Amino acid sequence: MDATGAGGPAPARPDVVRVGVDLGQGGCRAVARYGARTGHADTGGFWGADPDARVVTAVRDALADLGPVADVPLAVGVGMTGLNGQPPRVDPIRSGLRDLGRRGTLRVADDSVTAYLGALGPVPGVVVAAGTGVVVLAVGATVARADGWGADLGDRGSGHWIGRAAIRLALRDHDRGRPGPLLEAVTATFGPVETLPAHWRDQPPTPEVVAGFATTVAELARAGHPGARRIWERAGRLLAESVTAAVRRSGPVGPEVPVAGTGGLFGAGNLLIAPFTAALRAGLPQARPVPAAGDPLAGALALSDGSAVPAPLAALTVHVDLEKVDIVEEVEPR
Incomplete structure (x- = not known):
């Protein structure tokens, strides 16, 4: 979908x-929109x-x-991971945009807010954003x-969680003398199991690297590997437990x-969606999956226009003027 805002252009x-x-x-x-014209950009992530x-x-x-x-x-409008529900620091971004010679406004929020705006828009409900990590906003x-x-x-249940759970299962298989495709996949991706402890200690892989292994776990699950399938079902x-709690x-x-x-994890289809939906309906009968x-990029574009943000989510957003030295408006974050 083109990032034009939740629910349509x-x-x-x-x-x-x-x-x-x-x-x-x-x-x-990032997506920039001016009238009917659109510009896009992709750069490296948080880590x-x-x-x-x-x-x-x-x-x-x-x-x-x-x-x-x-x-x-x-x-x-910016949705950022790594805030963990805390108010964002906007001065470094505002300063960087001013250095580009730009004027205007900046709104920054936790990525759970932009995920919500993109997925549901200005209506009550719940959004679970699951990729490398996971966050739920109700x-x-x-x-x-x-x-x-x-x-x-x-x-819990994120791409990182899946990748780590699969690595741990492969190491247990190794200890039990049960080599198989999962252990072979771990060795092919991360090296011989004997070197993994030193590798994790000296150069620990970042969460997105571990999460990337979830794709291989999905392939094994579709090929009938029972352990890989159980990991996706548990995820x-x-x-669903996090949704119910929220x-x-x-x-x-x-x-x-x-x-x-x-988020990318839902691209696994029924490997994830079927157990998620079943557990959701058992724990929260009033849930209606939609x-x-x-x-989230569509949500960030919606965030850029304050009128598109409902009051409960606007209260989680910091809004500043790029041309001012001090914050001109900061709605109480929580």
């Missing part, structure tokens, strides 16, 4: 260039360099891809977040609760 605004940025663990994507610099680079490259425009202000009587604690402390159940804290949204999944209207 956003209206053209010739008085402003709208830019959305989705900074994830595995990559940073590759300074995250704030990644955002500025993505905005710069998307504007370059857009091409020359009139001297109009920017409206930039909007009901209040706003509640579940997981998003990072690879070492949480992200689906863990995601809804219980957010309060009721009505007789039915729309639940949308977004397809995501758009992705």
Whole structure:
């Protein structure tokens, strides 16, 4: 889907260039829109360099891809991983955009907010964003977040969780003298098992590298490997548990609760979706799974236009003027 905003294309605004940025663990994507024209950019993710610099680079490259425009202000919306529900630091990004000679506004939020805006838009419900990591955001009587604690402390059911669980299972198979395709895949990807402890100690792979192994685990599961299939089934159940926990804290949204999944992990199809849906309906009977209207990049573009953000999510967003030295508006984050 083109990143035009949740639920359909956003209206053209010739008085402003709208830019959305989705900074994830595995990559940073940006889209710039001016009238009917669109520019795109892709750079490295959270773990590759300074995250704030990644955002500025993505905005710069998307504007370059857009091409020359009139001297109009920017409206930039950024969804960032790594905030773990805390208010974002906006000064480094604002300073970087000013260094590009740009004026306008900047809105920055946790990536759970932009995932929500992209998937459901301005309606109550729940969005589970699952890729390298995982975070769940529920909007009901209040706003509640579940997981998003990072690879070492949480992200249960994420791509990283799947990759790590598969590596651990392969090592148990090795200890039991049961070589097989999973152990062979671990060796092919990460090296001989005898060297793994030193490798993890001296040069530990970043979460997106471990999460990348989930693709191989999916292939093995589809080929009939029982351990790989169990890992994906467990991941689906863990995601459903996080959704249920978030809804219980957010309060009721009505007789039915729309639940949308977004992120690369849901690309595995029924390997994940079937156990996720079954566990969700068992733990939260009022849940109504719905397809995501758009992705987090679409949500970031929606964030750039404050009028497209409902009050509960606007309260999780920091809004600044690029031309001011001090923050001109900061809505209480929580």
